[in-house]
Amino acid sequence: MKRLYILTLAVTIAAMFTACYKDKGNYSYTASEVITITGIAPSYDKISKQDKITLTPTVTSSSPNANFEYFWGIYETNVQGSVPKIDTIAKTLSLDYLITQSAKAWVLVFGAKNKTTGLQQLATSTINVITPFTRGWYVLKDDGTSTDLDLFLTPTSIVPASQINNVYSLINGKKLNGKAQFLSFDNSYKSMVTGVLGNTRALFVTSDKDASVIDINSLLVIRDFNSMFYEPPTIKAPNYVGPGNSSDFFINAGQLYSLYSMSSNVGQFAARQLKDALNTDYNLSKYFINFTLANPIFFDEISSSFVSAGGAGTVLNSVTDAVGTAMKANNNNKTLLYMGIKTTAPTGVALFQDKTNTSLKILSTITANTSAFNMVNDTLLNTNKLYSATLITTNLIDENFIYFVVGNQVWSRNLSNKFEQLQYTAPAGETITFIRHKRYTSEVAYAHNYIAIGTKSGANYTVRMFTKTSGNLAASPDITMTGSGSVGDIIYMSPSVGTNTYLQTY
Amino acid sequence: MKTTKYFMVALLLLTLGACKKEAYKMFTDVARIQFGPDITRIYQTSFNMADTTKDFTFVYNLPTNKQDTVWFDVYAIGGVSNKDRTFKLQQIADTTGALNAVPDVDYKAFNNASVTSKYVIKAGERHTLAPIVLLRSATLKTAKVTLLFKVAVSDDFQLGETTNIWRKVTSTDRLSKPTNWSPAFGTYSVVKHQFMIDVTGKKWDQAFFSFLQTDYTLMLYYTNVCKTELIIYNKANPGKPLVDETGALVVFP
Known part of the structure; x- marks a missing residue:
């Protein structure tokens, strides 16, 4: 037994000797797997x-x-x-x-x-x-009494390869009443189109007497004018519907309705917002400065005042003048002839006409800060082409230009130096009915930056899309689209288009 | 040497017994009874104390309707049984200054045979709805009564968690402030409540406020309807704006 203990002790000591050994620094690591x-x-x-x-x-x-x-x-x-x-x-x-x-x-x-x-x-x-309806140019057009959509399909490039005429009525069996007015897109509109309440890629379609919101995947109407509201207004006179700051906004007959999208909702607009605690009458212009990161700016034609609104609010908000503004934002005795957004600062451009001296027209560059609303004024001469403009649109984000229509000509005005320049003359027999800047950067293959000019000849329209260089239009259009009716608005849709893709403006 | 041997064997045995699988902790307590939230909310801790108080008014009922029922969720703790189990309810005094409900006057007493048979957890089940039958007493025309009650020990159940053994229901035959009245409509008053009912045609009771909470834009819609109608009312009554039962001006924020 003693021998066994000695043997065990010897093995243990031997094991202890080998337990520690000198670190010889073998640091030849292999590269991590990729x-x-x-x-x-x-x-x-x-x-x-x-x-x-x-x-x-x-x-x-x-x-x-x-x-x-x-x-x-x-x-x-x-x-x-x-x-x-x-x-x-x-x-x-x-x-x-x-x-x-x-x-x-x-x-x-x-x-x-x-x-x-x-x-x-x-x-x-x-x-x-996608579906056959998720990509292409949508043209909102009317025949004078009813409104429909033409879809120009763009399967391989931004240039249309084919078209589906009157696709709205083709799918839904009826047109909208009234004249074509405005298109806007909301990719989070709440609906039950899939059977459960969820975000829906939806297009707001408005005429001057009707409106609807349609599922862009099927073009089926999700809600018509009456069902877009908890209590539909008695007068159907849409001026604008579109997404804004966490909300959708609907101007109908000059009255504002909102749909707050950051809380539970079923896609219906609330009651008319009040002007103030006395429910003072107001009548909002159809023109607006609205994008998705700030409360929208509207103009009350009755009081000649700018107002703002929150989607979760029930009363319009007044705006406050910036120190040094060239014109008051409130009670300025003006009629708004045009207003459009230029940048998301947000800045915009407005053309006013004085209510007392109707020959006085003022072009204002606006910094639309609701607590420091600033206007820089440019009083027009009656010799300025802009003075006689019948249609105006802003150059979005790019050059400091606006474009406008006088007779059958499109002119530009450089807002920095007031220089006016002829950009395009419509062919004889065509009347210019539409002008808008279309700017899309979401997809390289489909990116575009066009000034779209719509004309009417007889019962048919032509839309020409011009590229521009330093604000000046190319001599000939990149894209020409034709159909029946008169153009009210155009929007390019694709699966990449979201609520924030476009700056909305007339 | 023998001692060392025994020690080593004992050590070996101890080592073998050092680890063993821990037995599952089984519920060995007695069956208990308590209130709880709606059965769809039992795994949402934020609803643990929901429905502790319910407000009821007969004001929307037909004049011929002399009683109505309010339901509370009751849960058995400690597993199911293969036989029906009876639980008991017992009124306790509300000492906060409320007018306490009188048994068989303002509500059917908990020992009234017509209701005791309902206070049962069925065999194989853990949950039931306990009916509280409210009676339309004359008192309710001028006052609101409070019925504070708790589950009581019975042959089948001991009491559950202290925080969940009580419930309260108030009853009146007048308009009363729903428990979930929304701040969107400002300070409560009976006059304001009646005005809202008149201009919208809605009940504006607890169920309606719960419905409104599912759709914020609908809440905004009704806020503006009430606000607009109040302005119209006040303009139609110059110098006599709508005031509530305390004399305060009715306003919607």
């Missing part, structure tokens, strides 16, 4: 229940003897009120999947995991699930 995935484009456009997405990405690893396992998943974007769940659709390298998702943007996720090392690499791509 997994590379190629063969997946940043985005794909697919038609639901028709198109497949078929991909075989190339996966490589810097680690030798990599042994991969794969997965493909897809999840929804622009979800409110719930967390989107990823749906696993394959566990193979190659994907051959029929798109069945509803029309909107989805995210495709590919994962490759080296089972040997456990390292995983992900790659994503946007799947724009």
Whole structure:
């Protein structure tokens, strides 16, 4: 037994000797593994229940003897009120999947995991699930008594390849009453089009006697004029409908209605906002400065005053003059002939006519800060071309220009030096009925920057889209679109268009 | 040497017994009874104390209607049973100055045979709705009575959590402030409440306020309807604006 103890002790001591050894500094680290995935484009456009997405990405690893396992998943974007769940659709390298998702943007996720090392690499791509209606130029037009939409399809480039005339009535079986007026887009309009209340990519369509909001995926009417309100106004006279600061705003017969979108709602507008605690009469101009990051600016034609509004409010807000403003924002005794946004500062341009001295016209450059409302005035001479303008639009964000129509000519005015220049003369027999700056930067392949000029000849319209250089229009248009009726507005729609894509203006 | 041997064997045995799987903690308490939120909210802690107080008014009922029922969610704690289990309710005095409800005058007494049979957790179940039958007494025309009550020990149940063994219901035959009255409509008054009912045709009771909370824009709609109608009323009555029962001017913020 004693021998056994001695033996055990000897083994233990021997083990202790080998327990520690000198660190000889073997620091020859190998580089971290890098997994590379190629063969997946940043985005794909697919038609639901028709198109497949078929991909075989190339996966490589810097680690030798990599042994991969794969997965493909897809999840929804622009979800409110719930967390989107990823749906696993394959566990193979190659994907051959029929798109069945509803029309909107989805995210495709590919994962490759080296089972040997456990390292995983992900790659994503946007799947724009589309319908025949989700991409193209929409032209809002009327025949004098009713309004419809023409759709110019742009499958491969911004230049239309074909067109669907009267697509609104084709889908819905009826037109809007009245003359074409305005188009605007909201990608978070609440509706039940999918069977559950959720964000809907919706187009507001307005004429001067009617309005509706339609699902851009199907063009089906979600709500007509009456059902857009909890209590529809007795007079149908829309001036403007569009998204603003956390809200949608609706001017009807000069009265403002709002739909606050940052809280629970079902897509219906609240009651008419009051002017003040005495419910003083007001009549808002159709012109506005409105974008999604600040409360909108409107002009009350009765009091000749600018006002603002919050979507969650019930009473219009007055605005306060900036020190040194050239003209009062309140009770300035003016009629607003035109107003449009220029930048998101926000700044804008307005043309006024004095109520007492009607020959007095003033062009104002506006800094639309509700607590420091500033106007820089340019009193027009009656020899200025702008003095006789019948249509005006602003150059959005780019050059400090406005464009306007006199007779059958389009002129520009440089707001910095007041220089006026002829830009375009309509062909004989055509009357200019529409002018607007169309600026789109969301997709490289479809990006455009056009001054759109609409004319009417007989019962037909022509829209010509001109590029510009330093504010000056090209000699000939890039795009020409024709159809029946008279143009009221144009909007380019694509799966990439969101609520904030465009600065809305007349 | 023998001692060392025994020590080593004991150490080995101890080592073998050092780890063992911990037994599941089983509920060994007695069955208990308590109130709780709506059954769809039981896993939302923010609703743990919901529905502690309910307000009821007969003012919307037909004159011939002499009683109505308010329901409270009751839960059995400690698993289900294979037999029906009876629980008891007991009125307790509200000492905060409220007018306490009188049994079989303002409500059907909890030992009234017509209601005791309803206070049962069915076999295999953990939840039921307990009816509180309110009676349209003459008192309610001029006052609001308060029925404060709790679950009581019965043959089948001991009491549950202290915070959830009581509930309160107020009853009146006049307009009364709903528990969930929205600040969007300002300070409550009976006159204002009646005005809102008159100009909108809505009840403006607890259920209606709950409905409004699901749609903020609808709340804004009614705010502006009331505000506009009040301006119209005051303009139509120059020098005599709408005042409430305390003489204060009725206003909507």
